[in-house]
Each structure stands twice: as C-alpha cells, then as structure tokens.
Amino acid sequence: MSQTFHLIEYLTVNRDRGILIWILNIGAEKYWNRVHAGIVDRSEEMTVNRVEEMNLLLCREQDVLILRERPSESYLAHLKRLGFATPTILVPEETDPLTPISELVLKDEQLQKTLSNIAKDADDVYFVPYAVTHLEESIANNCGLQLVGAPSGVNAVVNDKIFNRHIAEQLGLDVCQGKVCHSVQEIRDEYERLTNGEQRFEKIIIKEPHGASGKGLYIIESPEKLSAILARLARVARSHEDAKWLVEGWYLKKADVNYQIYVAPNGEVDVFSIKQQVLRDTVYIGSKAPAELDEVVLEAYHDFGKRIGNYLYSIGYSGVAGIDSIITDDDLIIPIIEINGRFTLSTYISFIGHVLGEQRLYSRYFKLVSDSPCDYDELQRVLQQENILYNQATGEGVLVYTSATLPLRLDASSGSYTGRLFTLILARDWEGVEAYNERLEHVVQHFASLRLPASSR
Template identity: 60%
Template structure:
C-alpha cells in the first residue's frame, strides 16, 4: 500500500522564501492541484485530500481507465492551510492511516516533497517514506547547488556566475550584455522558489535598477544572500526529464518530454518528445550521471530535471533540479492508460461570472465536439475538478480557477485543432471585464 499526499508549497519549509503579495484565491486554487495524484494512484492505495473530489469527476477518470484509491480527508480542513499541517492536526486521521498500514507488511508514504512535516506524518502513521530525508531534499532544490553540481560533472552550463552582493549582480549583468557572445536578456535567480517565483528576466538597465532596489530591500541585514546571474539563451526546446534513484542506487531515466513555458513559468508538456535517438541516449546518460551524484549525497526517490537545447544545438543538461515531484511528474505515465498517442498538457488561469463545475464543463466540451472520445482516442480531458472556478472567497462576483487539460490526438495537427477550439470555448466562458 502507498499513501499519497500532494503537499505543494514545500519550499517554504525548507528555506525562507519571499512570498511577495499573497492572494488567498490563488493559494486555494494551488492547494487543490492535489487531485493530480489520481494520475498515479492504484486501487489498493490511499490518497489524502483536503476535500472529497467531485463524484462525476471520479466516474469520468474511471471510464478512462484510471484507478480510484481510498480517499481520506482531514476533519475541519480549511482551504488555505497546507495539507501536511492539516494531517498533523488530525489525530483521528493519523490513527486511521496507522490502522490501515498495520494490515500490510510494507506501507509506504509518497509525498510530493519531503520536509520535516512529512517525516512526522510517517513516524506517527507507521509509514516508510519513499524518498530522501528532508535536509537532503532541501539541498537538492538549491539552484546554486544545482549549478555547482553541473560544473563538477563537467556539463555545459549557462554563461554567468553566482553573485553574493547587489554590486556583483550589476557587474555580471554588464559583462553578460557587453562581452561577446553578448546576451539580449539576463536571468537573475534566487536559490529557492518554484513555479517561476524568484526568477527575474532583465532586458534593460532600467529594469535592472528597479529589480536591484527590490533585492536590496529584501536582503537587508542578511549576510548569506546569493543569486545566480546567467545569460538568457535563445532555445530550440525546453526539456524535462525525470530520474528515479532506488534505495540500492540503481537509476532509471524516464519521461523525457518537451516543456512549454511562458517566460519562466511552466504551462504544459508535449509527449512524446520530438528528439533524435542520439539526443534521447544523451539525456539517459545525463540522468545516470546525475543520479549517481545525488545517490552519493544520500538522495533517493524521484528527481525532476529541467534542461534546454540552445539554438546552436548545445545541450545544457541542468537548468535546475527539483528534489521532489513536479506537476510534470504526475503526467509522466499517461500513455500507460491512453495508449501510444500524442498528448499536450496545457493549463491556464480561468475566471468566470458564475460557478463552473466539472459536469458543466464536460457538457460544454461535448457541445463543442471536443470532449475526449474513448473510441477515437482524441479530444480534451480535464484532469482536475477542484481547481475549476467553482467558488470565490470574496464579494467580487467573479470566480477564479485553473484549467488543467490533456489534449490527446493521433497527430500534432489534430491536437492543434482541439487546442484552438478549447481556447475559443474558454474565451466564451471567461469573465468578460478582464479584457
């Protein structure tokens, strides 16, 4: 038996990360991506969610061939408290998990990420965590560590350096935009952060000055501040690849896929990836080298690695490593269910004037002729229900949400047609005053 928890937002427990302005509506939506766990669960497993999923949503997933596990929820689960904190507050839930785990010779715990909270849950519930200790996981998610690791492995890295002061950032920016080969843009990275947070693309002196004022304010009275400053490369493709490091040190590289990004923010993947056999072999070699390096540090479990291939055909094997699952991990095994088809997995923000539930959205997709057809193996699948614009916590009269979709087809041309029709439908459903 495996107990699954998608505890998104783990970075704040590993390190002090500047959260910026907090939007409660946005945080509620992000917390509800936990339903993606259903892409990986088996019938004999247990999944902990803050709310029971929409029954129609579960029925649709079963029709597609996904297994529905036993779903447990904490009592008095509010929408903003992180899921692991909710579990630790609920003694009754802990006892239920402990009772279930006692029925199995081996009961495992697979969270999205391992922090001290998940270690406490495992101890209280009689579970074995299938990943590295929290302090090792925190290290692997340090972007400065990632860059130094790539250098130690002899990989190509982006031109740039680690800077330890505001003055160094300014000097390195000037060097990158003036020295040959010069860059039109520079990216400045904080060591920790996820979903594009702590990443700043700078394309002018004016933008740099504005950013440096902010960074100086946030770093005041701290002596341990560091940033990575790198040139922004024109790219042929962004690549994500996953590695699994087993407890015995064996390594498997899997799910090499094309990432679709808007600047620095992930918005979807394309599978299978359109790379040559030579490139696939290289990425498997990189995965093996990275896995061995991480294993020597005590890291086991899933690691998700972002990479680029530049316009000049240079592979940068490590842009960053996530020592945890990513949203890309949860869609890594879709072809086991959907078959050998092309899949594009875009997601987008969505705001409506009235609540939009899963059943209503499926009906709208069906009326447009784009809802996934099991027999044709084509169409649009919405793979979370809790993130849809079904509630609002204020009196604004608008309902924010996120639409996570799988667009499936036997060709990229068919997928493009479905994607265009989906975009038109979403535009029609949107809250019009946002335009």
C-alpha cells in the same frame, strides 16, 4: 525501506503489489528554506492547493489518497470509466482551503490512527508525498510508515539553484554563462559582462536560490529594469549577510526539456518521461510528450539523467526528481537549468499511457475567470457540445483531469470566480493535437467572454 522497493515498477509492471499512501503537499519549498512569499493571493493559493486531485492519475485500486476534500462523484466516475483506479480517499476531519495538507493531517489524530492501522495490517505499505519536509517525516514517524524520498535536509540542499549549478560543474556538464554573485555590485558587474561581452546577451536572468513556479526569478532586458530589481535585492542583502544570487545569460532556445529521474533506495537510477515544456517567460503552462527530439539527443538525456541521479544518490538523495534543461538555438544542451528534488506537476501525467494507450499528448492549463461558478459537469458539457471532449473509442480529444481547481469559489477581492483548467490533449499525431489545441483555446476564450460582464472583458 526495503531495498526491493521501486516506485516506477509499482506504477507499471507491479501495479497489484503493495499499498501506496499518497499526498500531494504542494508548496513544500517554504519549509526547506527562507522563501519570501511576497504578496499572497489567497484565491490563487486555494486553487493551487486543490491540484492535489491530479494524484488520482497515479493511484492504483488498493492505494490510499489523502485529500483536503473528497472530489465530486461525477469526476471520479468519469476517471473510472476511462480506466483510472479509484483508491481509498481519506479526508482530514477539520479542513480549510488554505492550510497545507500535511499540517491538516498532523492535526487529525483519528486520521493518523487510520494510517497507523494500514501500516500494521500490511508489510508492503509506503508513504509517497509530492515532497519530503519535516511535516511528512512527522506523519511517517507518528504512523509507522515507510517514507519514499530523501530526508528533508537533503531535499533542502538539492532544491537550491546555486547548488544545481555546482552539480553540473562537478559532473563536467555545460552550464549557462554566468556566475554566483554575493552582492548587488557583483550582479551589476556580471550584467555588464554578459550584455557587453563576446556573446552579448540581450537579456539576463537573476535567480534566487530557492522558489518554485517562476518565483524568485527576474528577467532583465534593460539597465532600467536592472536598477529597479537591484533596489529590491539590496534590501534583502542588508538583512541577510549570506544572500547570494545566480546570474546567467538568457539564451535563445530550440526547446525547453524536462526529464524525470527516479533514484531507488539501492541507488538504481531510472530516466523517464522526457517532455518538451511550454513556458510563458519562466512559468510552466504545459508539456508535450513524447518530446520531438532525435535519438542521439534522447540518448544524451538518458546519460545526463543517470549521471545526475548517481551524484544525487552519493549525497543521500532518493526518490523522484524533475530536471529542467534547454537546447539552445545553436544546439548546445544545458542539462541542468534547475533540479526539483520532488515530484513536479509533470510527474503526475507521466504514466497516462499505461491507462489510455500511447498517443501524442499535450498538457495545457489555463487560468479561468468567471462571474459565476463553473463546475466539472458544466465544463464537460461544453467540451462535448464543441465535439472536442476526449473519446475513449478514438483515443483522441481533450481530457480535464482536475475538478476542484475550476472556478468554484468567489474571489472577494475581484468579485469574480477564479480557477485553473488542467487539460490533456491526446491525438494520434501532432497535427491532430494542434487542431484540438486551437479549438480548446477558442472554447476557453469564448466560454470566458460569455460568462464575464462586459466591464471585465
């Protein structure tokens, strides 16, 4: 890869330069490490796969975006009216809602030939996946593409919560009280120490090394809950001699903060998009930007990001990484709770200001359940009727930024249509954001109640 390539510059000051070939291959964790999927919700998995549309928020006009299905034309037209570019969209010939997108690409020789021709016709072409696994490496090799990101083996190491703690310790950063445990008995002993020690944590969290979106995380608030979880983990320990878990105290927090870093091929580190995350327990439901942090704290986060990025580069990492952190009630910053060595959903909304202008921004997503399908056009009409649809003239309102994740398909197991609503709430100040957010929540609740039969409410 050219040493002059810099993804952030291509997305901001050099938007006319080169061609970026994008793919949002969510679910990469299962290719890096052994991740126990548990009971798979097929309807949920189909919805998650369609978040690939949010990649449109980053694309430039000359770029190429690979999707499993072309978005609705009204959705594309609406984004274009707002100032977002419409790239060339390529769709695999044989597609289905469950097969990972990169597997679909590797099954399509014609699509790979098209990508090869793009690479041959221009020197400045880069392949930018959400994450790099052996699948994306195969696509790059087959098509002669320059791949943006670290080798899959390095990614597997970086996306390990136990290794994340090791990085923090190596850099001398504050870490949560706790330890790495290699047996069920060690977990039990650490629970006793954390809940009965000097700080007396009311809860602890047990973390499996790998997993995303809250999977492999267990919040323990009682001995009874601990016993139930340990029974499950004991089965894992019996079949995996090298099993280990990270056990940490659960802190009362002032803020959950996510900051993104980009490690360029030459080792330059950029810290960008510092956001306050909104979590429900351990599951991400939205972000607020810019983060409501004072200048001293913001400067500290830039320093943390630079140090972490330099460390990652030293072990062969490059590309985007999202870092989750917390600020405790007593103002202690724990800079690394988890490192995602890949894009995160937050990455895709990190450059909205370059299109819509700098505003206060709150991303929210909701799970929607309905007794009939709900498409993008219908939802736009509802938001318009409630007078909260994003208005380009005022720069305020609610913007729905995916269409294919809405309740469009019947979930045979429940008999309902299920999906996710991804929105951006924009306003000049946080009071305005909160006002729109309250009205949006009311619309979502009212909208669902109108469409569900009484027995489902």
